[in-house]
Amino acid sequence: MLDDFLIRAGLAGLGLALATGPLGSFVIWRRMAYFGDATAHAAILGVALALALHLPIAAGTLIVALTMALTVSTLAAKGWAMDTTLGVLAHSALAFGLVAISYVPSVRADLSSYLFGDVLAVTKADLGLIWGGGALVVALLAWRWQALLTATLNEDLAHASGLNPDRERLALTLALAVVVAVALKVVGALLIAAMLIIPAAAARGIARTPESMAAIAIGIGAAASLIGLQLSLWQDTPAGPSIVSAAAIIFALAAIFGRIRNS
Amino acid sequence: MTLLAAQNLSVRFGGAEVLSDVSLTVHPAEIVTILGPNGSGKSTLLRALLGILPLSSGQVTRAAGLRLGYVPQKLAIDRSMPMTVRRFLSLPTRVSNAEATAALARVGLPDVEARQMAALSGGQFQRVLLARALLSKPQLLILDEPTQGLDQPGEAAFYRLIEEVRRETKAAILMVSHDLHVVMAASDRVICLNGHICCEGTPRVVSNAPEYRALFGLGTQGALALYQHQHDHSHDHDHGHGHDHAHPHSHDTDSHTHA
Numbered sequence: 001m002l003d004d005f006l007i008r009a010g011l012a013g014l015g016l017a018l019a020t021g022p023l024g025s026f027v028i029w030r031r032m033a034y035f036g037d038a039t040a041h042a043a044i045l046g047v048a049l050a051l052a053l054h055l056p057i058a059a060g061t062l063i064v065a066l067t068m069a070l071t072v073s074t075l076a077a078k079g080w081a082m083d084t085t086l087g088v089l090a091h092s093a094l095a096f097g098l099v100a101i102s103y104v105p106s107v108r109a110d111l112s113s114y115l116f117g118d119v120l121a122v123t124k125a126d127l128g129l130i131w132g133g134g135a136l137v138v139a140l141l142a143w144r145w146q147a148l149l150t151a152t153l154n155e156d157l158a159h160a161s162g163l164n165p166d167r168e169r170l171a172l173t174l175a176l177a178v179v180v181a182v183a184l185k186v187v188g189a190l191l192i193a194a195m196l197i198i199p200a201a202a203a204r205g206i207a208r209t210p211e212s213m214a215a216i217a218i219g220i221g222a223a224a225s226l227i228g229l230q231l232s233l234w235q236d237t238p239a240g241p242s243i244v245s246a247a248a249i250i251f252a253l254a255a256i257f258g259r260i261r262n263s
Numbered sequence: 264m265t266l267l268a269a270q271n272l273s274v275r276f277g278g279a280e281v282l283s284d285v286s287l288t289v290h291p292a293e294i295v296t297i298l299g300p301n302g303s304g305k306s307t308l309l310r311a312l313l314g315i316l317p318l319s320s321g322q323v324t325r326a327a328g329l330r331l332g333y334v335p336q337k338l339a340i341d342r343s344m345p346m347t348v349r350r351f352l353s354l355p356t357r358v359s360n361a362e363a364t365a366a367l368a369r370v371g372l373p374d375v376e377a378r379q380m381a382a383l384s385g386g387q388f389q390r391v392l393l394a395r396a397l398l399s400k401p402q403l404l405i406l407d408e409p410t411q412g413l414d415q416p417g418e419a420a421f422y423r424l425i426e427e428v429r430r431e432t433k434a435a436i437l438m439v440s441h442d443l444h445v446v447m448a449a450s451d452r453v454i455c456l457n458g459h460i461c462c463e464g465t466p467r468v469v470s471n472a473p474e475y476r477a478l479f480g481l482g483t484q485g486a487l488a489l490y491q492h493q494h495d496h497s498h499d500h501d502h503g504h505g506h507d508h509a510h511p512h513s514h515d516t517d518s519h520t521h522a
Contacts, residue, residue: 028343028344029341029343029344031341031343146353146354146355146356146357147355149354149355150354150355152344153338153340153344153346153351153354154335154338155315156310156313156315156333156335157333157335157338158355159313159314159315160313160315160331160333160335160405161333161355161356163355204343204345207345208345208347208379209345209346209347209350210344210345210346210350211350212345213344213345
């Protein structure tokens with residue numbers, strides 16, 4: 001069954017949706033959209049690093065994404081203006097990554113597969129990585145769930161309950177880096193943040209509790225993956241952008257549905 | 264027995280000392296109010312006592328195994344997070360439906376479990392925060408300006424509720440406020456703060472202290488008259504005396520405080 005490239009692609013999309021649903025919800029609740037973008041853009045630099053050092057691509061992106069996420073967290077804790085810092089870091093990471101990768105002649109040709117993903121070329125090994133990483137993120141979030149929610153609501157409240165908000169923030173940072181490494185093959189560095197934000201944003205209008213929002217976001221991410229792949233196959237469009245387009249259409253429908261229901 | 268004690272506590276932000284040499288104790292079942300103008304370090308003191316902020320010197324000691332409930336000053340539940348009242352009460356410790364219902368009934372908010380937190384009024388929101396804090400069966404309840412944003416009747420009702428809670432649960436209550444009269448009447452002990460402790464004691468003692476009056480810019484007779492006015496007023500109510508009864512002190516005071 002896994003020999004069919006389309007089934008592998010579909011499973012890759014589902015594996016990614018499993019992780020981006022709950023993590024994307026936190027990205028929205030904590031207003032980390034730009035933070036996600038910066039971390040995801042750093043993935044291109046990770047690809048260049050991996051190729052230069054002959055590391056697996058996933059290891060390179062994981063290291064660089066993690067470094068980026070930790071740098072941003074540290075600067076934020078030191079009171080740097082977040083909007084500006086992220087604006088500088090996100091675009092610098094992308095620019096440096098693109099410059100660095102131009103030194104690797106073999107990649108120049110399929111640079112777009114790193115920018116926009118190449119889900120139709122997902123191998124069994126990739127699939128193992130995507131589901132392994134996705135499971136890791138889901139397990140981490142499930143384990144820390146109550147503490148993460150409390151710290152997201154109010155850090156003082158978390159403190160007073162004996163929790164450590166810094167530790168919870170670190171858990172999210174780790175999860176984000178893993179998702180970036182996992183998502184690179186599916187939607188590419190430029191659209192990873194979209195897979196985090198759009199399904200969760202679409203789920204917001206429908207959900208009544210944090211848990212239902214995360215679950216609905218998983219469902220929407222999964223549906224967008226499958227619809228996007230079909231679209232890609234049928235119209236011969238790039239798969240990653242097609243998946244994100246499908247998610248955006250679901251978001252629009254959910255927003256309209258929400259307006260009608262509330263009026 | 265002491266639930267919470269601070270000895271010579273100091274806190275610095277950058278180079279500036281925000282709190283210096285603050286010592287205080289909280290005993291079971293007493294209501295202690297920390298009073299001070301904006302920027303006097305009230306919230307900083309609470310956060311230092313809770314262990315959120317590092318101390319630059321001094322120490323805070325808690326009774327062993329102290330159960331603590333906390334109501335923060337501002338809890339802006341972002342519209343991006345769907346959160347029912349019922350779900351909120353289970354953070355971070357999950358509670359049973361029966362416990363949740365009982366806590367909501369205690370704060371006078373039956374049948375709001377399914378409501379979204381973001382859709383509550385200011386007064387309802389504060390009550391839900393209090394209900395959540397009560398679920399841990401606290402021996403000490405710490406409230407940071409719990410009536411901010413409430414109108415006067417809402418404020419009075421909230422402090423009545425606090426007093427009921429104290430009476431029923433025997434919990435000590437440590438709260439912060441910047442408004443004078445309602446809080447004064449509801450407290451056993453008042454600590455007047457402005458970077459350091461200016462004065463402390465029963466509401467009557469504090470309201471007579473020159474440090475307190477200087478801090479709040481009251482006239483020589485102001486605070487005492489204000490406090491007594493509160494007393495006279497409820498007295499009048501209870502006994503159905505005429506409302507046109509002259510209160511020379513109170514009129515005086517009102518013009519002072521509102522100036």
